[in-house]
Ligand SMILES: Nc1nc2c(c(=O)[nH]1)N=C([C@H](O)[C@H](O)COP(=O)(O)OP(=O)(O)OP(=O)(O)O)CN2
């Protein structure tokens with residue numbers, strides 16, 4: 001079980017849900033500035049996804065927790081991040097699989113799913129802990145949907 005206090009995100013929506021998941025994955029950062037992290041290595045990423053909205057779906061959900069897990073954990077768990085060429089690139093820094101970019105890509109995956117739902121919830125925050133001492137918080141700009 002994951003037990004952690006996460007940073008709060010300000011919003012005016014009536015409902016907010018949070019889904020935790022652990023993703024075991026390998027990556028490498030294809031840049032000399034990454035030092036030893038330019039070599040392939042693995043992490044157990046601790047991910048927290050925050051979704052908010054004013055309306056629920058016909059099940060009384062903002063989004064089913066299981067569906068959230070499936071679209072993120074189901075895609076990335078036990079994979080090499082760099083292999084996901086639909087998400088990451090070894091040529092563009094904006095798309096290297098850094099913690100920052102992993103958090104942004106998870107937000108984009110989630111928002112793409114949310115955009116198909118009639119109740120139109122919003123992904124307001126993605127927290128990604130890559131190691132015991134390093135984490136990133138990504139908050140999509142309002143209106144980027
Ligand atoms: N801003 C970023 N800096 C670094 C990233 C990153 O994604 N964003 N990534 C790495 C490496 O991938 C590495 O896996 C993590 O680095 P680091 O926190 O240094 O890991 P340590 O366990 O060695 O940390 P200690 O606190 O020294 O134990 C590097 N930088």
Ligand SMILES: [Zn+2]
Pocket residue numbers: 027037041042043130
């Ligand atoms: Zn790493």
